[in-house]
Amino acid sequence: MSQRPLAATGAHVHSSPAAEPPLLSVRKLRIEFPGRRGTLVAIDDVSFDVARGEILGMVGESGAGKSLTGAAIIGLLEPPGRIAGGEILLHGEPIHSLPPAAMREIRGRRIAMIFQDPLTSLNPLFTIGQQLTETILAHLDIGLQAARRRALDLLTEVGIPAPEQRIDHYPHQFSGGMRQRVVIALALCAAPELIIADEPTTALDVSVQAQIIALLRRLCREHRTAVILVTHDMGVIAETADRVAVMYAGRLAEIGPVREVVQHPRHPYTRGLMGSIPVLGADVHRLVQIDGAMPRLNAIPTGCAFHPRCKDAFERCRLERPDLMAAGPTRAACWLYPPSPNPEPTP
């Protein structure tokens, strides 16, 4: 992949000149929905990085804010939703406040998107070949012949049988699983650095889901494409991601290496979430149960948003909001892991 020059402004590039900024950096992101009955804060103080070629899983229950976070990154937040605070940096350059035309340049070319329903990304009136070549021509400086060849290569890569014939077919002529493969090919057209995949397998049958997940993982490894994989399915994350971010009520509850978060979750919510998933081979009569439900946006509790449901809650949890703090190899927003009194200087 070609090296892209960094903007020389320096203002947002990290202080240490030696360290290259991460591919994507989300800093204190806040998303609001202004309304007549007051402003709803849907995403509150969310920060995380994505490294080149890394697969970051983003899990949480419906309404936790996963899709909004993805939409904000790729600049597709629908009004009245708006970024009310924080920043989103691509290679250290802010992209959250770019004019629409500049954002369109980035979309598809440097950050691509895969949605749950493949038909969202496909135009029913054009053949998949037309859609692939159009996307390739829009982003890469090559001729029509070369674009069609690249389209064929991509279809082969994503496992479409007989691509020479299938390239001239329309979306409705493909099965659900094959359509999602086409959408992955479409996302890969311009060799983006980051793909945001929002529940890419949720609408698919389990046997197709397994194939699509394996494909996405293999292609992103081969192309060194980073992925933010948004899903409510912890199993998919466990199989695919390098790191995982757990969202709860518009905030990050825990983030860390997937093995740690899945096998030794530190945050009480993550622990409850993991325990509530039926697992083969674990002969339990009852599952771990988190009582209650995630709060609505207009009734987010004070302090730690999880405190009314948390068995470990104590006084401080009701009063003070925890930031992400080191909890062994992961970071958890929980007062069970208070920073040590003599903090080491953070690098």
Place this chain on the structure above:
Amino acid sequence: MSVEQALPLLRVADLKCVFDVSRPLLNRILERQPRRWLKAVDGVSFTIDRGETFALVGESGCGKSTVARLVVGLYEPSAGSIAFDGQDVAKITSGTERQALRRRFQMIFQDPYASLNPRWRVERIVAEPIRVFGLMRDARKISERVAELLTQVGLSPADGSKYPHEFSGGQRQRICIARALANNPEFLVCDEPTSALDVSVQAQILNLMKDLQDALGLTYLFISHDLAVVRHMANRVGVMYLGRLVEIADSRTLFEDPLHPYTRMLLATIPDITMSGRRETTVTGEVPNPITPPSGCTFHPRCPLATERCRREAPELVPISANQLAACHAIGEGRSTQR
């Protein structure tokens, strides 16, 4: 009494359900198209014992919901029989007998919202089956029963005066369960009862279903596409593919020693959440169009063990051992390798 105990609570034999999916007559004439039929359920047999949970699992479109609807009488079978507690349901003609039988089983659906009348208060929703079957007349008794039911499913009696939209998805499913329990049924058909819910809410509902089963001695036909959920809930499991049962076994055997190649493929799709290392079965292909199913064994285009015979001849579901049945030629021919 002992003879009655030995009877399965439900016996389904060679059940079939065919849907007419032809285009409208005029189109058929203009486009010279023949009538088209879809065999949603194509000769399914199983039994469910009192107090057990029997699960049906399979990918979407394999006929699970159609079986559920046939069992509770929402669809007429095209062929085959359903016997509840030894009585052939089709042979019951008297209205009162049918009513008496109908009271003994209930159904819970996937979408708890669609099955609740949004304009009714919860107390009226839960009391409806009591009124329909006329089991209680006294208004005060009915409201006591409703309060008891709401408590039983983990809601509060005060919730009775609210409307469905005031509840979360998990609470709505609790309301559906309370309604289903209103007439003290013995048997619940649960069609993907937690598929629309988040995992933490799913855990609440699955726990509730197990508690109720323990407390009330309920028998469940439990339908799900999620194999881990099925493993957690069921004593015995039937695996469906394109309208047919391809394997039935007790839950432990099915998950530890699956025989049918499709069962093995399905098990390989379960994400390895314990991260203990992957199974080696490869997953390929997709479920074909059920209107034009493949010949012979309908799984043959996706089966690594398929032979010429499989393309010609549909295998019967036959007993392989005391608690395992499978429909696959390779097993009888000794070509199915142990895992």
